Each structure stands twice: as structure tokens, then as C-alpha cells.
Amino acid sequence: MRHDLVIRVAGESGEGIITIGETIARIAAREGLSIVTFRTFPAEIKGGACMIQVRVSDGKISYHGEKIDFLVCLNQDALNENYGDLHELGALLCEAECDLPEEKSPRTVYRVPFERIAVREIGSRISKNIVVLGTLSQLLDIPVKSIEAFLAEKFAKKSKAILDHNIDALQRGIRFAREKLGGTSGFKYPSGKGDRRLLMTGNEAIALGAAGAGLKTFFGYPITPASEIMEWLAVHLPKMGGKVLQTEDEISAICAVAGASWAGAKAMTSTSGPGLSLMSETLGLLSMAEIPAVIVDSQRGGPSTGMPTKTEQSDLLLALYGSHGDSPRAVLAPTSVGDCFQLTGLAFDLAEKYQLPVIMLVDQALSARLETVDPELVKQPPAVTRLSVQPGADGGYVRYRLNESGISPVALPGTAGGEHMVTGMEHDELGNFACDEETHTAMTVKRYRKLQMIGNDPLTRGLSLHFGDEKAEIGIVTWGSTAGPAEDAVRLAASMGIAVQAIVPKILNPLPHEELKRFFARVKHIIVPELNFTGQLASLLRSTYRVPTISLTKIKGVPLEPSEIVDKIIEAQESLSVRSEKRYGRAG
Template sequence: MHPDLTLRIAGESGEGVITIGETLCKLAAREGLHLVTFRTFPAEIKGGACMIQLRLSEKNISYHGEKLDLLVCLNQEALDENITELKENGVLVCEAECDVPEENSRLTVYKVPFERIAVREIGSRISKNIVVLGTLCHLLGLPKLTIEKFLAEKFAKKSKAVLDHNLDALQRGLNFAQQHFTGHRSVQMPSPSGQRKLLMTGNEAIAFGAAAAGVKCFFGYPITPASEIMEWLAVHLPRLGGKVLQTEDEISAICCVAGASWAGARSMTSTSGPGLSLMSETIGLLTMAEIPAVIIDSQRGGPSTGMPTKTEQSDLFLALYGSHGDSPRVVMAPTSVTECFRMTGVAFDIAEKYQIPVIMLVDQALSARLETVEPHVARRTPAASRLRAEPESGGKYARYKLGGSVISPVALPGTEGGEHMVTGMEHDELGNFACDEETHTAMTVKRFRKLPAIESDPLAQNLSTRLGDPHAEIGIVTWGSSAGPVEEAIGRANEMGIAAQAIVPKILNPLPHQELREFFGNVNHVIVPELNFVGQFAALLRSTYRVPTISLTKIKGIPLTPGEIVQKIAEVAEIATARSKKRYGRAAG
């Protein structure tokens, strides 16, 4: 058995490529394997290149793998596009009509007439993906009974004829592999632990985390790649006593969040970059009126409509500064599916306690990523709530009281003696409009005092991760889903004899200043890998800490790879060594 296996299924959108991968994921999770996936698909409903990559392991992993052990191609285009990603001695399974370039002679190649078996023998082209699953059942050594049981569960609400049809397709794929794959190299699966794991996407984990954190109202408008959050909550939140409303647009969604939250309900929305742009004015209202809200932004590629189904980390500046005036808000960025669950709860706690909007940044790769989660992790109860006011009847209630704590007790609508004005205009302690310089200055300071208070709050502790050799001179600072390839790259660099260390802040406003200053004081070089063109996080670090940075950016719509990061680490190490030798030579002279 191998401790690790990376495989990719590639074809055309509409051929069931993703279904094959998701089925393998569910089977692996039931057996107790760890797994991480990455998928890419076109914006069109049908047609266009599509693939899903799985990495299965006996140990916990944070990246979907780089070079492939196994590649399954359903057409020539998929083969041409992906064959260079195979290891030299990898295994290729492809449609029988595909031409394999001669330079790939070291590969083990299995050609299977998927199309012919599906159309001529079964009579249904849509059965092709189940035929593929049958061949993989033999190649990977998967128990046939386990797959049959899974298919029976999957098609439980369908007729017996539908189930029998799919079982026939599975058997025919298995039969072909048994007859033609003899005497060749097989692909070995990692050893399963037998301890069943949860399997969910980043979007599902966010929705699940929101439910566990006590969300009562969700308002949203469908947008790729965030729609699954609303879809999950639409099914499950009403059973928990909550409400889900699909609004006519993102502006309506965030305004509904503001209203429901003002009334006392934990409320949230989810969107992508275009939607967050539309929400920016109301985010300013949430800040001014001190109304808590959780906003999920699943980032995608490019400005405007851009690349809806591709990944990027290019909304950081929008999340930090996207509103007119000085408008403090909290910005967070989980690094994994498990973190999506946990940090959604933290986002609600911070929003409610400090009466402030919290924006949580994920991206298409993390939103769509399937990942195993340990069952004990997915348990949570709300840890913080709003400080409630107990106003005296007949007195004047100071909703925005100055002095003392940064948190002003809030009286919900209907609270006796709690009458006050709620407005987006600058206001005094009672909420009445005030535009004099003293009031505006005092209220602005009050709103911004929340950020250092949040930074020192136990709720925001343990929201950064340290990786690698703490004595290394080469440092890496990254955020969000780029943490996975960074973690793997540091391990590879260490195997090459190059020491590196990293820090991954998961709260980006307020930044963990003490930890970052300590980190910068211990390294001589700072590499900042991220998925945007201008190096937004690197710019934030330079402007905040006056530290020189080395940007490693990528805007191809796919995640960074450990190999790309290792290459940058090696370049920096080589330059550092050359400078050290030059200084030593001068000193010796």
C-alpha cells in the first residue's frame, strides 16, 4: 500500500466527470481515508473542459496534490491538456480512440471503449461515467459490494430499473478491466483506517458552521461560486427554526440582513466579488449603526463578471476598504474546509459581541473543495452574544454611549425605555443626527476602538498558524487557501536542505500585530504567495509593518502549487547565499 495517491478525472462538462470524483471521495471517506480535492469546470452548463483531482492519504493533508499517479481521460482534448501532469511512471486510463504521444512510453496505458460500452452495450450515453467507475473499481482494488451499496443508496428514490441500469454499467466496466488490465501495473490505494470521516465542501462547511453558530436568518442572491451556501441552508435552516429568503439582488440581501440583525436575529449573506461590490454602501451602514452581520465572499477570477468558475484571491482590498468614509470591519480568511466550519462560528461571535460587520473571504477552490473532516470537529455552540441594555423607563437611552467600553449595550426593538434613533447619518449618543466636528471625531474613534479590542479578545486568539523551522531566515506569509501549498512547499524545501518558516494569519483585519512583528523580527526575507496580480496582501504588509516583501502571484484561475513556491524559496536562498559570500569576501579582504 502507498500512503498517498493523487488521481485526476478529466473530460467534458456534462459527461459526469465530477460525479465520478465525488463518488470516489464518498467511498474513501467511508473507509476512513483523508482526502482533499480540486475541481475546475467551465462557465457553460454543458461542454468545455472539466476535471476533478483527488488526493487520498493515510495521514491528514492540506493540498490536493501536484504530479498525478493516475489520470483518467474521457476524450482526446482531456488527454492533450492533462497528460503532462502525470508522473513519468504514472498510469493513464483513456477512451479507446485517444492517441497517446510516443514520448510517453514509460506510462502504463489502459485504453477502454467507454463510449462504445455505454452506447452499444447498455444503450445509454449517460451511463459512461458509471462504466468508468467500474474500471476504477478494478484498478484501485475497491470492493464491488461497497460501490453497489453506495449506488443503491444514491438511487434509492429512483425506480428499480434505474438502479439495475447503473449496476449493469458498473459491472460492464469492471468486466472489461478484469479481462484487459491483466499483467500490467495496478494503482494501489492508501491503507484505510476504517474510522469513517465526514465529507463536505467549503461552502457546505460554512453553511453547517453558521447553523451550529445559531444563525436565524439568511438572505442571498445566487452567484457562482457561493450559491451552495444558500442552497444548503434553504434545506436545513427551516428545520432549525430559521428563515432563508432569496432576494432579487445582492443589495436587497444585505439590506435584509441589516434589518433582521437590527431586530436581534443572527443574520448572514453570501456572495462573490460582484455582489460584495453592490453591498459596500450597506456595509458602511452596518458600521455606522453598529449592527452585526456576517458576509461570506467566495472570490472568483477577475473584475466585472470575470471568470465565475475559476479561483482567485483578489477581493482583499475590496473587503478591507470597500465602502466610502472610514468604515472599520473585521476580515477573516479560513485556510481549509475544517476552518470554514470553525471560523464561521468565530465570525458570528465577533460580529455579535462587537456589533460590527465581519467579512469572511474564501475562494472558488476552497468553496468547491471536498475535504474530509473529523466528526468531533463539527460540534459547536455560540460563545458570545450581544450585550443587552436594561434602560430605565422614562429615561433617555444612550444607544451609542461614549467612554468606557467599546461595546455599547443594545436595546432591541420593543424594549421598554429603549427608544432611540437608528440612522446611517453621523449621530450623538442617543442616535440623533449630529455633524459637528467633536461628535464625528468621538464616534469615529469609538468605532475604530473595536479593532484593537478584537485583536486582544480570546475570541480572536489562535487565528494564525506557524509552519516550518522557527529559526529559518526565509519567511513566508500567506493567507486563505494558499496555506495548503505553502505547508507542503516548506516540507519539500527542508528535504532539499533549505530551511523556511511561515505564518498564516486567518484574521486580516485586525491583523495579529504582535505575532507578525515577532515573525518579521526573526526572518531576513519575506515571501508572500497569493492569487492576485498586484500582490494585495504583500502591499498590506508593507504599508502596515514597513517590511520589504517578495511577491509570488498567480492569476491563472487555479491554485498555487508547492513546486512554484519551492522554486521561489530556492531562488531567495540562492540570492541570500551569494550575498553572504560577497560580504564574507569583503570582510576577509
């Protein structure tokens, strides 16, 4: 039997809420447990409501959980905001003075005067979160030794006094739970038996994946929720001999990527929707001039400035088509933090091999979430390098040669005999401006053929997630981080006796046609859950495959919940029954 526990800690930003969640996550990862977290960010720079939810499991999980088993609220606002998400059999740990809503069957409540313990007994308000951690760990039976060891590492660079101070706060929290709250709650933290796992955010996994893929130059402009990618690389990439430069805007960033990549360096930028909008002209240049580039878009609520700290999946069509003219690019969509690492490597491989831009679509929730990753997956892969030539001093080099392979070998600047032009204008094989119909047709076909080749490349085969029952008539197609709640929804539906199967393509351009066509042939209903208003993936599937879809959209700035998907599944199931009734007549 799988053991899951969903914990949420809520309070005021700046109180160390996130530290509590991260400490629990870090300890669980070390014990080989699986972790998926979700956190919200206040719109304010300082203060404002924030929360972190941690789902711990001894099985495989891909979603942060819907109902909370154990809720921790450090003030009244946090309680008012989060109490509704507490499971009816869940428990609450809160600041002593909080008022609770009246209920017919009250849930277990633990009240602790955290503020008083921190301020009066310890004499420092900032220790409050460590007191909470102590009480929480005692109630959930988290091994104290692991927490102490973690704190010792965390404060290793600080003075012994600071560590002692924190251990004291931890112990006071534990003591209060033992003496006043009866020691343990009915909730138990799963016990780990597996090997230590790595714990990282989606943004960290992308940055690490890029470093592993041989990224040499990164150019970017700060933007929520993608900035951490650049910040991580700024610290670590130079250690590996790479360069990171913050530019004056996103246009400059992607143009520098174009220049650096043309000069031979693996190059990347990361941004969010507003930045991708600004970059779209240069995406066309990269397609036209056939220059490899990796662009990460961590989507947030849009359009325009939208909701910078909230999640959404509404840049799909921009990623697929954004730019004037016919401008091919590959689009990848990781579904988990592990994917963020692996698909970043793939993005570089595809960009280099096919000399085109590759966009990776993640979203705020995936960028910011901490998740455990199997260390076996986090290996530096052998990277693909660009097909290049040394033409020799006699010259005769043809940059855009129309050859059978479809990929024209590159002479990098600095190579003798390789002098050539690259250009955003339509050009002949030599790179000289040409606007006759034959050239434009031949070159457009050449550029688009690369997408077809990517679709047939073993690098992109078997990338989709499949889950559920292959015989099910109800199908789900989704993308990106919505894979997590979809997987839980399929499981939940199965427990209700409704068979569902799902496919989650991780490459959205080109789509895995054969795989999708086989899927569509197996199902009667196609539900497409995604986080945007217009149903962007649904419309892509309809126009590409001429299949009817049931679009399930959400634009609340937070991920879909499994129950919301299950509701749609039930609707589909009901219409299936109605249809069979029509066909076979009402029984009895």
C-alpha cells in the first residue's frame, strides 16, 4: 500500500514558511521518498500571503496533491485562505489565537502559541519557523536526527551560536508537542527505504541540463518566473568555462544568442511570455538563417504583463507560430522536473543537429516546484554537435547547400575558406539575397523538411507519457505540467470504475503524429485539459487531426486539480452511456 502525505504550510511571506516546506522536502529526498511541491508567490516584494505544499510519498507521484492532510497556518488570514482545502479527515496545526470556522464534525486541531514561544521564550521572532518545524516533525514523527543534521549543514557557514539557537527553537517546538499536544498525531510521515534522491526546482533542472549539454554562452533579461535559470547559471556556468550576460532587453538577449551560436557556441536564453513576444521576430531570423538556439519560456498568466507570479499554459500558439512568415522551430514541453533536465539536453541536441530554434515551454508552477529526481536520470549525456566542415583555403564553401541529407554543413567563423553570409533575407545556396519563386520555394521546403526529420529522429521517439487503460474509450491528451493532475485523475477515475487512457506528448512541434493517430483510433472521447482560456492544444489537435475534442480549460493562475478533470471524465462517461442507450435501446 502506497503511503502519501500532503502537508501545506501557510503564512506571511518573510516568516520562513518556505524554509519549513523545503526542509521537510530535503529530508524526505535524502530518505529516498518522492516529493512534489507547489508554492505560491505573493505579488508583493516583501510581505503578502504565501504558502508551500509538500506531497511526500513512498511511491511515484507527479502532482502536489489536491486535499491537504496536514495544514499549518501561522495567522488568521492564512487559515481563512487555506482551510477550505483541508481534507475532511485532515488535521490543522495553527497559531493558538486563530479562530476556526464552525463545523458539524470538527477536524483535529492543534493550537500552539508559536509567536509567544519565539518572542518570549527564545527572544527572537525569526526563530518562529523553526519552532513550527519542531512541533510539526514531532506530530508527524519525522526523525529529529535528520532535521538536526540538515540544520547543522544549513548553518555550517554561520557561527555555532546560531546553530545552537536554531536547535533550541526546534527542541522547544518538539517539547511543546510532546507535553501539550499528546506527542504524535494520527498522521505519519512515510518511512523511506530507497536511495537518496536529488531535489531541485524546474528552473534549476533546466539550468543544470543546459550546463550538462555544454552551454557556452547564456544571454538573458530578468523576468518572473524564469529569472532563477539565469541566476543559477551566473553562479555555476563560469566554473565550467561558460559565459553569462544580462542584456538590456529580451531582443538583445536572443540576438546575442543568434550571434554567439553563429560564431559556434552553444547558446541559450530563458524568459517568460512577454519576453517571448519580444523575441518572436528573431525566432524568424533563426529559422531563416538556420542558426541553432535554445529558448526557454516559463509561462505565466497573460496577455501583456498579466499575472507574473501565477501559472498558465497560454503561450503554446505563440511558441508554435510566433513570428511573421513560415518560420519552423521545434517545441518541447517537459511534464516534470526530471523532464526539465532531460529535455533541455534534447533541446540543445535538436537545435545543433537541425540548425533551428528550439523552444522549451514550462510554466510558473513547474519552474518553481521542488521535486525529487532519480539521480540515474541526471547524467551528462553525450551531446550532439553541429555538422561542420573545414572547406580549406581554396574556398568554394556553400552555406545553404541543398543536399540529400537536408542539413547543410556549417563553416564556423574563423575557419579558413568558409567565409560566407548568413541572412534573414531569402537567399540562395551561397547566402546571397534572392527573391525568385524557385529559390523561396526550395529554401522554405528545405527549412520545413527539418521538422519532418525531427519527427522521425530516434532522439524524439518514445517521448510521450502514456498512462491508464489502453482499452478505455475515454482519452485524455494534455501537455506540460498538467500531466501531473491528469495522471492522478486517471487513477481516481479508475478507482470509481471509469477506465481512462492518457497521452502526453513532450514534443509539440512536430507532434508525434503516428502515436497520436493510434491513440485517437482507440478512444471515443478526447478530453484536453490545459491552463488557458481558448483551449490552445485542443484547437491544434482539431486542426491537425480533424478529431473532435472536449476542451477543459482553467485560468485561475493555479494548476488544474485532479477532481476537475474527473468531473469532465464523468461527463464524457455519461454521454457514452447515453449514446449506447440510443444505439441499443433502454435496457429492461
